[in-house]
Amino acid sequence: MWLHPCTQLCVDLFFLDDGHRFDENMLELYHAHSLLKEGGVVVFHDSHLPSVRAAADFAVTNLGYVLIYKPGMPDAPFNEQHVSLTILIKSSYKIWDRPWDHFVPFGIDTNCGSSKQGRKLKQDPEVAAMPKNVEA
Numbered sequence: 001m002w003l004h005p006c007t008q009l010c011v012d013l014f015f016l017d018d019g020h021r022f023d024e025n026m027l028e029l030y031h032a033h034s035l036l037k038e039g040g041v042v043v044f045h046d047s048h049l050p051s052v053r054a055a056a057d058f059a060v061t062n063l064g065y066v067l068i069y070k071p072g073m074p075d076a077p078f079n080e081q082h083v084s085l086t087i088l089i090k091s092s093y094k095i096w097d098r099p100w101d102h103f104v105p106f107g108i109d110t111n112c113g114s115s116k117q118g119r120k121l122k123q124d125p126e127v128a129a130m131p132k133n134v135e136a
Contacts, residue, residue, distance in 0.1 A: 010037035017045035023057035033063060033090070037131075040090045047071060047086035054106065056086040061106040063094025 014032040018024055025044070032042055044056045046069055058067040065088040 009035060010040075011035050012040050013035065014040070014042045015045065016042060020046060020049050020051055022051040022054055025052055026058070029055050029059055033059070036090050038090055038092050041068075042088050042090065044086040044088075046084055048084040053086065056088060057106040059088055060105040062102070064091045065089065066091050 014036055015088050016025065016028050016032060018028050029042075036042060042059070042065070044052050047056060053070075056070070060067050068087040068089055070086040071084055
């Protein structure tokens, strides 16, 4: 379903506001992408969080979504103090035409977000026990 356009149920808009962990956002994006029709809109809520921004960045860099708005862009259509949204449009980019090993690196500004949470995570015994080639 991930690689092929929707065939039975297609939607025009997805508002993603489930979890705030990267894996939850990617899972939500996976399902939204499979049901969203070409030209449909996906809105990521709480995109001030690095995990949400990373999922939105992945959609742009690897799935061909077109960025319409993200926090910090000039001419914001609403007051950013109270709203943290990233808005993307699903393009006609045919992801199944990519090579089997296609991947475009994507990244976020890691200086944003909760520094207390980052320090706490790095001090977590389970995280400390992870192999050194795995980043927390």
